[in-house]
Amino acid sequence: MKNLFKHTILPFIILVGILALSSCKKYLERSPLADIQETDPYKNFRNFQGFTEELYNCIPLLSLVEGHNSFNLGEDEFWELGETRLISYHIDQGNYMAWNSTFYNFLGSGGDPANGTGNDPNRSKGKLWGLSWYAIRKANVGLANLDKLTDATQEEKDLIAGQLYFFRGYFHFVLMEYWGGLPYIDQVLPSDQVLQLPRLSYQATADKVAADLQRAAALLPVDWDQTVVGKQTAGNNNTRINKIMALGFLGKNYLWAGSPLMNRESTGNNTYNQDYCKKSADALASALQIIESTGRYELAPFSQYRDLFYTFNQNGKIPGLKEAIFLENLAGAGGRWRWNQVNDYRPLVIHQTGIKVYPTANYVDYYGMANGLPITNPEQKDSESGYDPEYPWKNRDPRFYNDIMIDGEKCVLTAQSVGNNEYRQYASLFTNGLFRTADGNKKVWTGYMNSKLVSKLMNEYDGYRENNTFVLSLMRLADVYLLYAEAAATGYGSPQSMANGYGLSAVEAVNKIRTRAGVANVATKFLASNTLFLSELRRERAVELAFEGHRFNDLRRWLLLTERPYTLKKAVEFDRALTNAQVYADPKNARVRNFRETVLFERQLGQRHYWLPFRVEDVNMYKDFKQNPGW
Numbered sequence: 365m366k367n368l369f370k371h372t373i374l375p376f377i378i379l380v381g382i383l384a385l386s387s388c389k390k391y392l393e394r395s396p397l398a399d400i401q402e403t404d405p406y407k408n409f410r411n412f413q414g415f416t417e418e419l420y421n422c423i424p425l426l427s428l429v430e431g432h433n434s435f436n437l438g439e440d441e442f443w444e445l446g447e448t449r450l451i452s453y454h455i456d457q458g459n460y461m462a463w464n465s466t467f468y469n470f471l472g473s474g475g476d477p478a479n480g481t482g483n484d485p486n487r488s489k490g491k492l493w494g495l496s497w498y499a500i501r502k503a504n505v506g507l508a509n510l511d512k513l514t515d516a517t518q519e520e521k522d523l524i525a526g527q528l529y530f531f532r533g534y535f536h537f538v539l540m541e542y543w544g545g546l547p548y549i550d551q552v553l554p555s556d557q558v559l560q561l562p563r564l565s566y567q568a569t570a571d572k573v574a575a576d577l578q579r580a581a582a583l584l585p586v587d588w589d590q591t592v593v594g595k596q597t598a599g600n601n602n603t604r605i606n607k608i609m610a611l612g613f614l615g616k617n618y619l620w621a622g623s624p625l626m627n628r629e630s631t632g633n634n635t636y637n638q639d640y641c642k643k644s645a646d647a648l649a650s651a652l653q654i655i656e657s658t659g660r661y662e663l664a665p666f667s668q669y670r671d672l673f674y675t676f677n678q679n680g681k682i683p684g685l686k687e688a689i690f691l692e693n694l695a696g697a698g699g700r701w702r703w704n705q706v707n708d709y710r711p712l713v714i715h716q717t718g719i720k721v722y723p724t725a726n727y728v729d730y731y732g733m734a735n736g737l738p739i740t741n742p743e744q745k746d747s748e749s750g751y752d753p754e755y756p757w758k759n760r761d762p763r764f765y766n767d768i769m770i771d772g773e774k775c776v777l778t779a780q781s782v783g784n785n786e787y788r789q790y791a792s793l794f795t796n797g798l799f800r801t802a803d804g805n806k807k808v809w810t811g812y813m814n815s816k817l818v819s820k821l822m823n824e825y826d827g828y829r830e831n832n833t834f835v836l837s838l839m840r841l842a843d844v845y846l847l848y849a850e851a852a853a854t855g856y857g858s859p860q861s862m863a864n865g866y867g868l869s870a871v872e873a874v875n876k877i878r879t880r881a882g883v884a885n886v887a888t889k890f891l892a893s894n895t896l897f898l899s900e901l902r903r904e905r906a907v908e909l910a911f912e913g914h915r916f917n918d919l920r921r922w923l924l925l926t927e928r929p930y931t932l933k934k935a936v937e938f939d940r941a942l943t944n945a946q947v948y949a950d951p952k953n954a955r956v957r958n959f960r961e962t963v964l965f966e967r968q969l970g971q972r973h974y975w976l977p978f979r980v981e982d983v984n985m986y987k988d989f990k991q992n993p994g995w
Contacts, residue, residue: 409520422499425693431704438915526583533576562988570621581610615648623921641855649863701834731764736884767816772951811936
């Protein structure tokens, strides 16, 4: 027995042990992904939605990529001189190639100026060029695998497909805004083959975007909370892609395709394309009819206007209320603004850090009078509108008082934080005032400060930076009404026109926004022709959407970017005509002397500056991928 164990059983036990250990070792060495089947990411709604979620993280982040960012690239803002790390500096200089290298820049790669790399986690979110192409490929991968979604209800299948179609169309659209017509990528392209798809005209690309957005609108619900799937996450579905978003961007896509710049690129005609504008008006009308009948979105009362743009001391609440339809990337929303950008809107004598930026005087002039009339010449008295350069801030559009900080307004929460210095506690924006002379390049160059994106009352940096939450609405309801007004007037022929089946005219849509702000309706004299009406509509977009990242693209699509006065950036100069105490008591009605505007900078832009250039490595990939003209 002893010999049997020694010579037979023991060797067998040892052999079994060795085999077992070997098998265990091989199992442990296998990748954790080895047991995941190719169809697993798509087999049921939960898995496929997890795959789709990443597309939300590709939504552009305009308001902050690094510590600061310039997302208003029109004639609306003036940044401190010589700050070459900002994309706005290079746009002013006409150096559009810098979109792919500038540090503070939402468009392209950029990098740390010291070592050429990015070390801010926000850099992985919001670089519009790279993330858009990534998202388009991911959407195509998802669409190519829809047939694998077998363990799902029809509602679940529709929700997945609707999101994928939306994102494919949307990301092509945001690229087109800046670079023009593109190859439309609607399939998963092999990674080992050279792309050969030619660039389409803008309108041909827009037609393909429209097809995807129409599919999305047909598949998606108005409100995810009202779906079987959405009820599982009720109350947390506000930013999920829905039917109204798809219709809103469908209308915007068509209006852009019909705008003078895009029509010129496609047909050589530099006027509005009536057919595209009609399609735009009809799509936007469909969105507005759903909104008005369901209450899914609504215009915020003017008493809550500030909450559309930022929240302060509200426990990180995302701004926008029920007016925000489509928000920018939410990455780091609770902290990205408070640590840096919030300091950029006040001079160093209040905030002892920051890259400083101020509204231009010429842009502030767009804020007309409360009676609805424009200011035709800010240096001259106008009996019709009631404007008087001796009282330049009297009886103005109420949004002026919300958005713009003027001379003499209190701008510091507590006097102790500024040592009881009245010229720091109250905005000293008159000629030779403290804010206009201190701190070299960081002084208030223009004579105005922004109070739309930050509070009027702020302590020094260490006392105010906490608890600011800022998120831009890439589409909000006021914008949709104004887009509809433009599309209805240019598509159907007059300010009184309306889309088929919708009872709101173009001018009534504009008046709806003015009424909310307490501004009188568009004056009758502007209703005699589309030319006159569009002048007021464009001014209304400038005021209502001020500093929200729209102006640059509006000026471009209207073919106004290279035209005076839109090339100018101005400052206002004046002397106080009252005692300081009188000014502080009632700055809106303060009398001034020697009111005048001076030019700080004029852009020298040509026709090539209507489109951003493609990267050299991209246009060198193959012959049919053409560079934009002039680059």
